[in-house]
Amino acid sequence: MEMNSSNLWVFIETNEKGQAHNVGLELLNPGHSLSRAQGDEVVAIVIGQHTEAAVASAEAYGSDRIIIVEGEEYARYSTDAFAYAFHALITKYAPTSILIGATDLGRDLAPRLACRLKTGLTADCTELDFDEESGNIAWTRPAFGGNLMARILCPNHRPQIGTVRPAVFKKPEQDTSHKAEIVREEIHFSIENIRTKLIEEILDADNETIDLEGAEIIVSGGRGVGGPDGFKVIQQLADALGGTVGASRVAVDSGWISSAHQVGQTGKTVRPRIYIACGISGAIQHLAAMSSSDTIIAINTDPEAPIFKIADYGIVGDLFKVIPEFIALIDEQILTMAV
Template identity: 55%
Template sequence: MNFEQYKDVWVFIECFQGQPKDVGFELLGQGRKLADGLNQKLCAVVIGNNIKNAVKEANYYGADKIYVVQGEEYSNYSSDAYGNAFLKLCEKYNPNTILIGATIKGRELGSKIAVSLRTGLTADCTALSVETDTKNVVWERPAFGGNLYAQILCSDTRPQMGTVRPGAFKKPEKNVNNNAQIIEENIRMDTNDILTKVVDFIKSTEESGIKLEEAEYIVSGGRGMKNAENFKILNELADVLGGTVGASRAAVDAGWMPQSKQVGQTGKTVTPKIYIACGISGAVQHLAGMSSSDTIIAINKDPSAPIFEVADYGLVGDIFEIIPEIIKEIRSAKNIYE
């Protein structure tokens, strides 16, 4: 089929109360690779109110063009308002490819756009590439419980669309000298046509501290932690590192940690500088969420645990003997340099 009228790779920059989420910038890095492979422009789409900072950051993270839609009706996300604005942009400019973060809002928005444009949508992608001959985007995602990876093509329709897990990729380097073209579109919507209204925001107690997907240091516990009480020692290690605590699905299913702390295929994808896996066997579902970490340290009493196959450093032994020694050494080192 002839898709010559469809141009450019679009990345949705999700914002909350005007401030951009990291996932949009992570996708600009991947979007650049796709755009270069397709020989097209990389475009950011920013919808909201008081979004000057989001537009500036989208420029710094490498967008060639930035489509901006502003108004009071976009102060809080709604699929009615955001979907209407995004669809009008698509109808006017005909994007070739659209990348959206696989967040709660992104999954809803992506579905609405795909259905309206009668095109396909690949959900929860963890890898992206371009077929050299066909110029189709190859969307890769875990399938069958994470036991294999599926590669999905959207060969018959445009735009090609996919949602991508937050944390699946690292943000590109900032370039403050980038000079993106800013395209402001006056797309308004009567607030009476917005069926869902935001009454208030109530912050969860689980949101305090460093967010799992934004942490540079993560200490995760699995079945080997034995009970919820033992996670205190992981919290102590995370505190001295300046990081946060995660968990495997087994620990979450046992009720030892909240689901918001789960790392893996059915949890969050993270890419910290250091990931310490404590008492985690290393099932493929867990590896799908943390294998891209810069450095992986595994602590497990079972020398044949699969986690050691992906670990950069492995410690075979009792978690409850090893971790206190690590905490002691870190504190000692901090005292020397303070």
């Protein structure tokens, strides 16, 4: 392939089974609109030991081209091997822009690349658009504790790099008949030169079972829940709806529930079909991560609570009275059709 200095790249992170992480597929969505705005193509980058499944997903979600680097040294993520391979690709093809998921892996890889390339990195973006005037990507991210949104340009260096959190964008429509141009690159890194070794994997039990980012229904509790016992009521409503329990940072910081449940700027970004905020005031740092939910229901004693400004349905009342009535209605299956 000829050197192409105008493509937009999306990194398709994979798990150890070789499947694509949702965030990479989600980033193909803004990847398309941004690359089209510049008359470019969107190129997916897949690095791993067995990449077939991830490549098939990247193709079905609309990549124009997929560059694959395979080798046993990429079976599990390591900063050394992945940064080496990715940097070699960038040096060869000189893309204009790179989108990477703001996962643990992406947050490790992206700054390493930016530093090697002496270019800018905007981390944890919540919005991406094309700045027509300057011809740069405009990266938007929370600043000053989330109290304002900063719009950042990288005008003097290429590539422009940004990380975006999971669930900020929706995946594009899947089309299994779509075909991408496949390019294979032989780039190898000696396993002996990987300076980190995995000695033991200690899984956080909650983190394993709580999939807030993929949840269709989330029932979240905040300070209004009043303590750990209050979360039993939240759990009951979540169980009745087949949903997942979320929480505000106050509830997590108070030790009422584990951090795996936190929704917000310093927690997880979610976009379920239904988000029920119980005893949550609606601080900007919370709203930033759940306001894209399809339907928002708020239960709060304070009719002036900011959460009501973005709620589709608001119930002014004590959650300990409202939720049992809600559950009783579900039990009577009155809400079955709506859910």
